[in-house]
Amino acid sequence: MSNFFLELMLFFSKTVILVVFILILLAGILALFSKGKDNTKGRLSIKNLNKKYSKTRDDLSSEILSKEKLKQYFKTQKANDKLQKKSSEEKSEKNIYVLDFSGDIKATAVASLREEVTAILGIATPKDEVVVCLESGGGMVHAYGLAAAQLARLRDKAIPLTVIVDKVAASGGYLMASVANKILAAPFAIIGSIGVIVQLPNFHRLLKDNKVDFEQLTAGNFKRTLTIFGNNTKEGKEKLQEEIEEIHDLFKHAIQQYRPQLDINKVATGEHWLGMQAFDLRLVDEVKTSDDYLLENSKNATLFALNYEIKKSFGSKLASAMSMLKESVFHSSNLI
Numbered sequence: 569m570s571n572f573f574l575e576l577m578l579f580f581s582k583t584v585i586l587v588v589f590i591l592i593l594l595a596g597i598l599a600l601f602s603k604g605k606d607n608t609k610g611r612l613s614i615k616n617l618n619k620k621y622s623k624t625r626d627d628l629s630s631e632i633l634s635k636e637k638l639k640q641y642f643k644t645q646k647a648n649d650k651l652q653k654k655s656s657e658e659k660s661e662k663n664i665y666v667l668d669f670s671g672d673i674k675a676t677a678v679a680s681l682r683e684e685v686t687a688i689l690g691i692a693t694p695k696d697e698v699v700v701c702l703e704s705g706g707g708m709v710h711a712y713g714l715a716a717a718q719l720a721r722l723r724d725k726a727i728p729l730t731v732i733v734d735k736v737a738a739s740g741g742y743l744m745a746s747v748a749n750k751i752l753a754a755p756f757a758i759i760g761s762i763g764v765i766v767q768l769p770n771f772h773r774l775l776k777d778n779k780v781d782f783e784q785l786t787a788g789n790f791k792r793t794l795t796i797f798g799n800n801t802k803e804g805k806e807k808l809q810e811e812i813e814e815i816h817d818l819f820k821h822a823i824q825q826y827r828p829q830l831d832i833n834k835v836a837t838g839e840h841w842l843g844m845q846a847f848d849l850r851l852v853d854e855v856k857t858s859d860d861y862l863l864e865n866s867k868n869a870t871l872f873a874l875n876y877e878i879k880k881s882f883g884s885k886l887a888s889a890m891s892m893l894k895e896s897v898f899h900s901s902n903l904i
Contacts (some may be wrong), residue, residue: 610680610878611732612687617862617871623871632845662869663696666862671704671741673903675711681718683876689725695867697728700748701858706739706761709815709904714816715740721745732755732858740849740904746823752861753843760851762819763838764812765903767827772799819904827851 606756624646630642665688669677688698700719706712722729729750731737736776738761745751753759775782775797782797793808794800846852862871 610683610876612683613875615873617873618866621863621866630679646747659852663692664862664865664869664871665692665696665698666873667698667700667873668873669700669702669704669715670877671702671707671712671715671744671746673707673711674706675707675715675740678711678715678718679878680876681715684874685718687874687876688727689721689846692725692727693796694726694728694811697730697865698722699732699858699862700731700744702731702737702741702813703731703735704738704741704744705736705758706743706904708743709740709764711837712743712904716744719744723747723749730861732861733759733843733852734854736860739763743819743822743904750767750854751852752854752858753841753846754857754858757843757846757856758840759838759843759846760835760840761838762823763837763904764816764819764834766808766812768794768796770795771797823887 571679597831602670626642626645629638633641636860639874669678669681669683692698704712719729719731728750729748730750731745732753733741733745734757735754736758737745737751737753738758742760742762772782782795784792784795784798786792790804791806792809793804817838820832823836824830824832827850833848835849841851843852843855863872871901
């Protein structure tokens with residue numbers, strides 16, 4: 569029976585390796601055909617959230633109020649709208665630009681984020697505000713480093729930046745959030761995970777037992793520290809550990825640059841906390857949902873939801889998915 573399971577595991581391992589190689593080959597072919605084509609064409613959509621909230625109130629009132637009360641409601645709303653318009657003409661009204669960032673392991677949403685930030689910088693002033701509703705469990709160091717740098721463009725121009733986390737801002741996600749002037753989190757949002765991880769399987773013994781050689785040539789002693797097919801050396805492991813420690817130090821420094829009030833050594837252990845706990849640790853500034861914050865601010869500011877939609881062909885989407893799979897399986901990418 570044990571031999572049967574051994575054979576089954578061996579067959580499964582060989583099948584996985586074969587499938588991954590095929591996927592990588594397909595990714596290369598798709599990338600070759602899409603080379604030279606502009607795969608980042610898109611358009612910026614803008615939605616006035618004040619009008620959305622107003623319509624929601626009107627629709628609900630129409631359903632639950634009597635005709636007499638509904639008539640009075642619309643009369644009052646009309647008077648309020650007139651006063652608000654007059655007030656807006658007398659003073660410079662504040663605009664709040666609302667962005668959504670939903671991050672995957674490669675932070676692919678940064679392609680839209682950079683366009684949205686560029687658009688905002690062309691019109692916003694320090695009296696305005698940018699709100700980013702952020703959801704991310706982190707991912708590749710270079711990808712989330714770029715995403716954080718996009719938000720830093722707003723800080724550099726003195727545009728107030730607020731990040732709101734309803735579900736999760738961990739690791740690279742928290743790196744992004746830390747750039748903000750103010751961080752809000754829902755009571756049970758997951759916050760923190762300030763650490764670095766590298767993990768990958770190793771099939772060296774399996775290949776050796778089946779008399780399969782794996783050849784890897786490099787120029788430079790540490791061009792590849794760990795591999796999934798070769799024999800990982802003590803020196804390679806030590807070098808990689810040294811590298812991720814350096815990245816962790818940079819990670820902590822980047823966060824403390826914007827949040828000096830943090831006890832960085834206490835929170836940079838790789839642990840995560842819920843929103844209420846994160847508030848006590850000063851990882852966030854307030855416990856509140858994005859819905860409450862936006863609705864409250866709609867009373868004294870005009871809210872615009874911006875979304876840069878990038879149109880990609882099916883082939884581009886497939887090539888991107890294949891590339892992500894290749895990165896996660898065959899490269900010991902540092903993740904934050």
